[in-house]
Amino acid sequence: MKPRVLPLFTLVCAIGMLITSCNKLDLVPTNDLTADKVYTTAASYKQSLAKVYGAFALTGNASVGQPDIPVEIIKDEGNSDFLRLYWNLQELTTDEAVWSWQNDAGIQGLHEMTWSSINSIINGLYYRSFFQITLCNDFINQSSDDNLSKRGITGADADQVRRFKAEARFIRAYQYAVLMDIYGNPPLVTETTEIGGKDLPKQIARKDLFAYVESELKAIENDLAAPKANEYGRADRAASWALLSRIYLNAEVYTGTARYTDAITYCNKITAAGYTLHGNYRELTIADNHLNTDENIFTINYDGTNTQNFGGTTYLMHGPAHVPAEVSGSNGDWGGLRITQQFVNLFADKTGATDTRAQFYMSGQNLEVNDLYTSNDGYSSTKFRNKTRSGGPAPHQDVAKDFSDIDFPLFRLGETYLTYAEAVLRGGSGGSLTQALTYINQLRTRAYNGSVAGNITSSALTTDFILDERGRELWYEAIRRTDLIRFGKFTTAAYLWAWKGGVKNGAAVNSKYNLYPLPPTDLSANPNLRQNTGY
Known part of the structure; x- marks a missing residue:
């Protein structure tokens, strides 16, 4: 079946109607599972909070316990994972990464900086971020003092739920920070936004969204x-x-x-x-990096048994071209990710014998990216390895070695x-x-x-x-x-790397590419939105 793409307004309304009771109509969902039955104890609130966190690491909507309403299910569902979408927009557009398979949805044009508003990765991150925001908004509503009182949750249990609420507000603030950075001027939807009727989400200026994120983070600090x-x-x-x-x-x-x-x-x-620096840099991105509580502040947790998808750190483990399975701790590589020579040349010693942060696979790989979509052009990464610090298998390794245990x-x-x-x-x-x-x-x-x-x-x-x-x-x-x-080096000529601007030696591009476009589906569904300049 061809994947559906829902505009944000439709997504918000649909999820809102399915996970909450309607504000204006006295209707009961046909499955008889209402919020008052889900949110009954502090323990049940914690289970629901787990779904909010789960939206970071799992793909689709059903996988986090929500109705089967697609966010932006791209051809490969693994590409609907938040981290894979975000990573691609943050890395494939720079000197740090190129991807071999130009026919993969949304890939062609990212590294060349020639993307348009019709790009499934750009649109996919937008919807994925808003999906998690929608889950956060519902949880925040359900955690109001009125709802806690109505449900008889008091004392220490109520205090615990208020802490859960603060965590949901943090995740929402994080996602709005992502939207602010990537798209600049998205719509703003909070727990107080009216869902349905004639009131469509209003667009917020980037500077105002900054003030909102800042105020949210300061407000929850002590909670x-x-x-x-x-x-x-x-x-x-x-x-x-x-x-x-x-x-x-x-x-x-x-x-x-x-x-x-x-x-x-x-x-x-x-x-x-x-906090202190973890002693070994190469243990920061391996299968038992959950032990690095000395340095890790906040992670997206992946588990080879319980969070199986082909995004996240599974993508960063499998993706690098031609890295042997015994090195990556997987069952083989996808021949995809490589690195431009300009980035590799930041390291005087590329072997990693001097600076251990140089974690490149060079055997059979050319330093120069002469052809953007040739898998042997460009060194590969060995930074994300699905092995423990002792060299053993990942703690929750699946039998087929398909999935990663590495926390991001x-x-x-x-x-x-x-x-x-x-x-x-x-x-x-x-x-x-x-x-x-x-x-x-x-x-x-x-x-x-x-x-x-x-x-x-x-x-x-x-x-x-x-x-x-x-x-x-x-x-x-x-x-x-x-x-x-x-x-000032992303779109300008101040720093050039291979195939920036679609030119082998790199070229400056239009400054409009400092922001990604808003999805056309949302623009057509919501007249309150205006596209970013140049798209």
Whole structure:
């Protein structure tokens, strides 16, 4: 059956009617499963919260316990996973990644920066983000004090549900931060938005969405668990601080006003909370990286048995071209992902013997990407490996070795150190160049296996160095596009890489590509929306 694409308004209305009782009509769903029967105890609220979190890692809607209403089910359902969609838009459009299969839906035109508004990956992320926002909105509504009182949930149980509510608000804020970064001016739908009738979701300006995300994160700060006090994989205060530090670092792009001092403030909160760098860089993205609670702040959790789909870190494990199965910990590669020579050349020693962050598979691969869609052109990644730190199999390895156990770090301390250093260099107060240099050299000492041979002096600590160091430290962690935009190097001629602009040696492109277009289906369904400039 041909996949259906639902505009946001239709999606919101349909899910809203199916998971909540209608505000204006006294109707009972035919399956007799109403909210008052689902939300009866703190334990049942926790089960529903698990569905909210599950939308990060699972594909489709039925897979997270919701009605079978597709969000953006692309030809390969694995491509409807949030992380695969987000990763593709953040990485395939940059120097860090190319994909071999140009006939895959939405691929052609991403790396070349020639995409249009009719692109299933661009549209898919939009709907996937709003799907999770819709789940969050419903959970937040069901967790209101009125509903808790009506359902007889009081005392410690009510306090627990309020914490769950704060976590749902964090996830919603995170997804709106994604939409703000990717699309700029999406519609805003919250728990108070009227569903149905003549009131369609209103579009929000990027700077106003920034203020909304900021206010939400500040409002829930004291309602979230203290840093490291929540269950692994669930949001705590440090997660909200990490998201705040990230949006403050990019505030000038989003709003026109720099907020580097605020970025430093929230980096300081994280470093004061007891996080430390994990000792071995190559253990950050392997099958037992759930043990890295020293550095991990917030992760999307994947499990080879219980979260099976061909997106997420399964994509990052299988995708790299020609990496042997015994290296990746899978049953073989897809011949897809490779890396441009410009990014690889950020490492003087590409073997990884010097800087362990260089995790490239080179055997049979050409350094130069002479043909964008030839799987041997460009080195491949071995960064995401489905093996434990002892070299053993993944803890929940499926028998066929199809799926990954690797958790994806949305936020970790390494990024915090880099954010702090950049914010200081850009003039933010509340930090120091001495501390910035210390943080950078701590990252480099770890990368160099405890050696100070890679440490730099203060004269080398420049913003351009920080961009390169962010590349070396955070590559394949879905941040590169955002970084290049902040540095003015994404669409301009200031930095060129292979096949940027569809040219072998790279070329500048129209600045409109700093934002992705809104889906035409939503524009036609909602006259309140206006397309981004140039599309």
